[in-house]
Amino acid sequence: MNYTKIDQYISDHLSDSLAELARLCAQPSISAQGVGIAECAQLVGAMLAARGFKVEIVPTNGHPIVYAEAEGASDKTLLFYNHYDVQPPEPLELWTTPAFEPTIREGKMYARGVSDDKGHFQSRLAALDAFKAVTGSYPCRIKFVVEGEEETSSASLPGFVYQNAEKLRADACVWEFGSVDHENRPVQYLGLRGICYVELTVETADYDAHSGLAGSIFPNAGWRLVWALNTLKDSGERILIPGFYEDVKPPSARDLELLAALPDDAPDLLTRYGLKRGFLKGMMGGPEFQREAVFVPTCTICGLTSGYQEKGAKTVLPAKASAKVDFRLVPDQDPEDIARKLRKHLDAQGFEDVRIDVLGTEHASRTDPDDPFVQMAIRTARDVYQKEVIVAPMVGGSGPTYPFAKALHVPIVTVGCGYPGARVHAPDENIVISLFELGIKHTAHLLGEFAQG
Amino acid sequence: MNYTKIDQYISDHLSDSLAELARLCAQPSISAQGVGIAECAQLVGAMLAARGFKVEIVPTNGHPIVYAEAEGASDKTLLFYNHYDVQPPEPLELWTTPAFEPTIREGKMYARGVSDDKGHFQSRLAALDAFKAVTGSYPCRIKFVVEGEEETSSASLPGFVYQNAEKLRADACVWEFGSVDHENRPVQYLGLRGICYVELTVETADYDAHSGLAGSIFPNAGWRLVWALNTLKDSGERILIPGFYEDVKPPSARDLELLAALPDDAPDLLTRYGLKRGFLKGMMGGPEFQREAVFVPTCTICGLTSGYQEKGAKTVLPAKASAKVDFRLVPDQDPEDIARKLRKHLDAQGFEDVRIDVLGTEHASRTDPDDPFVQMAIRTARDVYQKEVIVAPMVGGSGPTYPFAKALHVPIVTVGCGYPGARVHAPDENIVISLFELGIKHTAHLLGEFAQG
Numbered sequence: 001m002n003y004t005k006i007d008q009y010i011s012d013h014l015s016d017s018l019a020e021l022a023r024l025c026a027q028p029s030i031s032a033q034g035v036g037i038a039e040c041a042q043l044v045g046a047m048l049a050a051r052g053f054k055v056e057i058v059p060t061n062g063h064p065i066v067y068a069e070a071e072g073a074s075d076k077t078l079l080f081y082n083h084y085d086v087q088p089p090e091p092l093e094l095w096t097t098p099a100f101e102p103t104i105r106e107g108k109m110y111a112r113g114v115s116d117d118k119g120h121f122q123s124r125l126a127a128l129d130a131f132k133a134v135t136g137s138y139p140c141r142i143k144f145v146v147e148g149e150e151e152t153s154s155a156s157l158p159g160f161v162y163q164n165a166e167k168l169r170a171d172a173c174v175w176e177f178g179s180v181d182h183e184n185r186p187v188q189y190l191g192l193r194g195i196c197y198v199e200l201t202v203e204t205a206d207y208d209a210h211s212g213l214a215g216s217i218f219p220n221a222g223w224r225l226v227w228a229l230n231t232l233k234d235s236g237e238r239i240l241i242p243g244f245y246e247d248v249k250p251p252s253a254r255d256l257e258l259l260a261a262l263p264d265d266a267p268d269l270l271t272r273y274g275l276k277r278g279f280l281k282g283m284m285g286g287p288e289f290q291r292e293a294v295f296v297p298t299c300t301i302c303g304l305t306s307g308y309q310e311k312g313a314k315t316v317l318p319a320k321a322s323a324k325v326d327f328r329l330v331p332d333q334d335p336e337d338i339a340r341k342l343r344k345h346l347d348a349q350g351f352e353d354v355r356i357d358v359l360g361t362e363h364a365s366r367t368d369p370d371d372p373f374v375q376m377a378i379r380t381a382r383d384v385y386q387k388e389v390i391v392a393p394m395v396g397g398s399g400p401t402y403p404f405a406k407a408l409h410v411p412i413v414t415v416g417c418g419y420p421g422a423r424v425h426a427p428d429e430n431i432v433i434s435l436f437e438l439g440i441k442h443t444a445h446l447l448g449e450f451a452q453g
Numbered sequence: 454m455n456y457t458k459i460d461q462y463i464s465d466h467l468s469d470s471l472a473e474l475a476r477l478c479a480q481p482s483i484s485a486q487g488v489g490i491a492e493c494a495q496l497v498g499a500m501l502a503a504r505g506f507k508v509e510i511v512p513t514n515g516h517p518i519v520y521a522e523a524e525g526a527s528d529k530t531l532l533f534y535n536h537y538d539v540q541p542p543e544p545l546e547l548w549t550t551p552a553f554e555p556t557i558r559e560g561k562m563y564a565r566g567v568s569d570d571k572g573h574f575q576s577r578l579a580a581l582d583a584f585k586a587v588t589g590s591y592p593c594r595i596k597f598v599v600e601g602e603e604e605t606s607s608a609s610l611p612g613f614v615y616q617n618a619e620k621l622r623a624d625a626c627v628w629e630f631g632s633v634d635h636e637n638r639p640v641q642y643l644g645l646r647g648i649c650y651v652e653l654t655v656e657t658a659d660y661d662a663h664s665g666l667a668g669s670i671f672p673n674a675g676w677r678l679v680w681a682l683n684t685l686k687d688s689g690e691r692i693l694i695p696g697f698y699e700d701v702k703p704p705s706a707r708d709l710e711l712l713a714a715l716p717d718d719a720p721d722l723l724t725r726y727g728l729k730r731g732f733l734k735g736m737m738g739g740p741e742f743q744r745e746a747v748f749v750p751t752c753t754i755c756g757l758t759s760g761y762q763e764k765g766a767k768t769v770l771p772a773k774a775s776a777k778v779d780f781r782l783v784p785d786q787d788p789e790d791i792a793r794k795l796r797k798h799l800d801a802q803g804f805e806d807v808r809i810d811v812l813g814t815e816h817a818s819r820t821d822p823d824d825p826f827v828q829m830a831i832r833t834a835r836d837v838y839q840k841e842v843i844v845a846p847m848v849g850g851s852g853p854t855y856p857f858a859k860a861l862h863v864p865i866v867t868v869g870c871g872y873p874g875a876r877v878h879a880p881d882e883n884i885v886i887s888l889f890e891l892g893i894k895h896t897a898h899l900l901g902e903f904a905q906g
């Protein structure tokens with residue numbers, strides 16, 4: 001297929017796309033704070049309806065999911081997963097221009113959500129617009145799932161996907177984002193780790209006591225927590241929960257081959273984060289580092305809180321202590337099973353008094369790097385970006401890919417307009433307009449090849 | 454000596470004493486916030502000068518110390534240690550009447566500092582007034598050290614005492630407070646534990662990282678802190694720092710005899726604090742519990758802080774973590790030595806990256822229960838309160854007694870108007886007026902006996 005006209009249309013109508021994206025970004029949709037959610041769901045629905053999609057705003061126990069579908073020239077079906085919610089904009093004072101007043105300067109558009117995830121969503125619409133304008137129709141059947149809880153752990157999404165598996169049936173799925181690396185090379189991400197995020201809480205008394213009075217005789221919630229945590233992982237990073245590693249599937253020879261081909265980002269991480277003692281285990285980079293970064297499950301303390309935390313000394317013996325702990329999981333670990341093993345382990349270690357609240361779970365999920373749709377995404381990226389494509393068999397983060405992979409059996413690829421300087425979740429979130437244009441073109445080329453293939 | 458006239462004078466002039474105390478309490482003097490300090494030091498100085506004392510307001514690196522002395526009938530010297538500073542009044546909304554508007558209701562006076570320590574100080578003045586009115590002079594030479602940093606750890610006091618040992622020379626010392634127990638029996642406290650209060654801090658990076666990206670490869674400040682803390686004390690409460698216990702002097706047979714005679718407050722503590730798993734080591738009360746509570750040094754986590762501590766899940770790998778830890782020490786442990794041993798231990802355990810900030814130190818200090826002045830304080834208390842006196846050879850808390858004991862070689866006793874319901878450091882701090890009157894009388898009787906003895 002010849003994409004000259006499509007590409008030309010995309011370039012010619014770029015300012016229209018940016019204007020529509022600015023309107024979408026001007027609508028706050030902060031899931032954590034419940035701000036602007038209904039309005040944004042309506043706006044997204046209207047944007048799709050205006051393009052001939054049949055739209056449903058599906059209520060959930062949390063924020064509504066926008067579901068939409070439209071027919072196309074071929075009877076193959078492509079599913080787009082996106083989300084309309086955004087992270088809170090705070091701290092507001094660190095924004096150069098207000099978070100919900102999208103602003104273009106020096107080739108970038110700045111706004112909360114412009115990269116995560118409204119810019120990616122807009123790029124799908126712009127690619128579809130180009131197809132319709134040039135060929136008279138969409139190239140294939142298109143389905144959209146646009147949820148409103150991605151930034152608060154997608155609690156309603158898995159149930160929606162499992163219950164609507166028939167309706168959502170598709171041949172392939174384009175994930176919510178895509179990105180280039182530091183050298184503007186497109187990256188294809190083929191897997192996400194799972195997660196089991198828990199809060200551990202100990203309460204030893206009704207209220208804090210004076211440490212002089214109580215230090216020798218009262219149980220101390222802070223100490224109970226420290227001792228309990230210490231049983232979870234040793235200082236060599238080995239997780240000590242019995243059976244924790246038993247379902248871990250090691251990376252395949254193909255995975256290791258892909259890891260070996262990845263650019264080494266270790267030196268950049270070391271400087272960017274100012275790691276005072278280098279990486280764990282004395283690692284310096286290289287394939288072993290790449291493998292460790294994504295194919296090894298973790299147990300991370302995300303937060304600790306107990307007693308007096310202000311400046312100076314207060315002689316208090318805390319009645320309560322808690323820790324946020326996140327386990328990043330790899331195939332085929334099951335987050336519910338990990339939570340059960342954690343409970344059993346704490347009980348066995350004498351920490352029945354440590355309460356576990358599971359705050360979020362997701363399964364790891366992967367797409368076969370040799371799947372034809374993945375190869376198509378790589379080939380079209382190479383054509384559009386005119387660069388070699390980085391293929392990452394797995395990344396360290398998590399996301400709700402598993403229900404799509406499990407219920408719909410679709411390959412999942414990443415396509416979009418992200419880049420390492422996007423300041424996602426941070427003040428001055430932005431997209432680079434030239435990368436936005438490339439992301440639209442890549443989406444269009446992938447759509448065209450998929451519909452034909 | 455016959456105290457009938459003295460006692461009568463005290464009772465007749467009680468309302469004058471309360472009025473003067475109310476004026477003193479109406480003057481804020483919040484050392485932690487630097488509020489009203491200079492004004493309160495001046496007021497205390499003026500109160501002493503009006504009584505014929507030679508007063509010096511001595512500047513320090515922190516808040517000034519009010520020093521005063523006056524001659525008396527005998528050439529023996531009694532030293533009163535008090536402090537004019539008070540705890541912050543917050544949370545203000547929990548006060549029934551404003552913290553700095555002293556109010557009398559139902560036989561109590563309410564105000565910030567009325568018990569800690571302005572009421573005790575006022576009771577010294579009222580006893581001296583009675584002596585002067587009835588006998589024409591003070592019974593002996595009197596010295597006052599009234600500091601302004603007690604609530605923020607008395608940083609300037611030890612230096613002042615050591616540098617002015619000759620000037621402060623005295624035969625005995627009355628400590629800043631005294632109290633009755635739950636059954637209104639006067640208590641004589643004969644020792645305070647020492648303290649070494651430290652903050653332990655780990656910084657692994659310049660800023661927090663995404664736990665998905667960094668969980669397997671970045672050192673985690675939270676984990677470093679947990680592992681470091683875990684090396685300090687085992688779950689059987691044994692402190693693991695080499696040499697920590699080597700200077701511990703066990704209680705004497707006399708101490709154990711005194712402990713055995715103490716009322717058992719274990720059942721009260723258990724209910725009052727709602728201890729969910731009882732006391733440490735399965736203790737239930739009794740002499741072993743009493744001994745453990747005060748003669749055993751501690752390592753208490755007072756606070757933990759790291760990473761994300763709000764509601765819900767945030768997937769962050771913290772760059773920084775810190776703990777406040779308080780070691781309560783017993784004779785003859787040296788807090789500076791303990792800080793050195795802690796550093797050495799952490800280094801030996803591979804935690805050179807854990808920074809130690811020493812936020813406060815005090816030595817344990819004791820007075821011989823068989824000292825004649827102690828026996829005099831007990832005998833006069835029995836006379837005034839008409840109850841048996843509880844003699845506690847040691848209490849769990851700490852205070853700056855050591856420089857007085859070490860530099861001046863004085864026995865130190867506790868006399869005053871405190872009681873268990875005083876809400877010291879809390880909203881609705883108060884004194885019971887009848888106990889205030891008894892405290893004045895006890896001070897007067899002790900003064901009289903001391904001057905003669």
